[in-house]
Amino acid sequence: MKIKICGMKYEENIQEVAELQPDYMGFIFYEKSPRYFKGYIPTLPKTTQKVGVFVDAYLDDVLDKVRRYNLQYVQLHGNETPAFCKAFKQTDAKVIKVFPVDDDFTFDTIKPYETVCDYFLFDTKGKYHGGNGATFNWHILNGYPSEKPFFLSGGIGLDEIPSIQKLNLPIHAIDVNSKFEIEPGIKNVADCERLTDLLKH
Template structure:
């Protein structure tokens, strides 16, 4: 049975848009807690605002953050998932898993660069570690800005690996390339969209997201 991938919209900053996405039954809502990001959520919403959002898939995105700060934000914002988008070590992830509420999942991002041996070795090493600590992987295009590039990496790289747990596919997903997801031997658990569906950083084009959601339902 070919199940339809779930949908995550990341880089949210506006309450009205968040409520529209909830009414559309979007599965995951992504909030960025990286201060250098133009979509840094605490420039727009408070932790109390985030806690008041009634949704089961609230994801906090962190980049090389301290564990105690992550734990504090997760609790105050009532998050359901922690997404680690930086260079967090295996030991860091294990310690975070031990200290997190067991019901809070961990999404570990694997940033994919060029289709070369060094990059493939890095992916293989990450996939072979921390399976008990990580709930999902997320593959995104590598960048110095830690995501939000709107650029697609070579998805064919993923066909060279057995991915041991469900994964999110991110990095430049749009209407133009949605059909190419069928070429992946192991289908993504969820699609993660962000900058391709904005009028400016943090301001989503809700109508375009609605159209995309219909399109990917048709392409499953």
Template sequence: MIVKVCGMRHPDNIREVEKTGTDWMGFICYERSPRFVSSAPAYLPVRSKRIGVFVNADYQTITTRARELKLDYLQLHGSESPAFCQRLHTEGYKLIKAFSFRKPSELSRTDEYVSYCDYFLFDTPCHGYGGSGQSFDWDILNGYQGNTPFLLSGGIRPESLEALSSFHHPAWAGIDLNSGFETAPAEKDVTALQDFIQQFRLLTNK
């Protein structure tokens, strides 16, 4: 299972979080986010893959930040069209497309993106674009019949282990951790992350 820790910014915190064994680390390139990364941190992860998170950004902005941060994946968290994803995909970028669902009938929104995305990320519906700390009803995802692997996001915190142990889906590929492990925006509680990741690994490696 992939463990992604999102909303990173501070060099020392990035270095320590990388030591927890996180597979992916997310850097938010959305100016209205309290976790916005305005320029490349003095330290960027070497072992963990780098994910850039964008919300309705234009092509030039995305590709410029991808070069600056040497991103492994682009996570598109807004209302980006299938055609826009196709353009990035054709240019060789690996994509994660985020979706928020309120009811099972909305799952079909993923269909047009399948050919261009390596992963989906399913998050809580909210007024902003993620980072709300709110959980959503994962049972909705029982109706997802696609083959594109997905990450669970939205309000995962230390006490979410029991719920995660009860969740099963053949396309489930990992989890996205953010505000549930913060002491302040973009500052992660390394001890809490370390403990959670160890326990999550034990659960999912059974």
């Protein structure tokens, strides 16, 4: 199971976490987020993919960030249409489309995106576009109708890992953020290392 550490913000902390060689590191380009990124991304290990996180951004703005930061993935957290997602087929960037989940969630939501996204991401529906710090009922995903691997997000900390490992689901990666922070944008490197040990060894 791969690891995505999201909400990176400060260069020194990025470098410290990068030494653990997570599979993905996420940078949030959403100005209303306390983890809004507008800094410098140092050189990352070749095995670590850069993910830009956007919420209902203009296509030109997203493409500009993809070029400027050499992003390998765009993660779309808003109400982006299938046509918007399809626009990235003209680039080298892959698309992760986020779907907020609560007890009323239905998989009908994902069907229009099946052919235009590379991955889905399921996150807890809450007040914010991610970073709500709460899990959702993962058993809702037992009815997952697609063969497309997905990212699992939403309030995942070290305590949740054993339960996730027992799920019989096509989880491509877990996406962690707020439960691994000292404060918004600063990750606890020791906790990130423990996460890596749990999932990689």
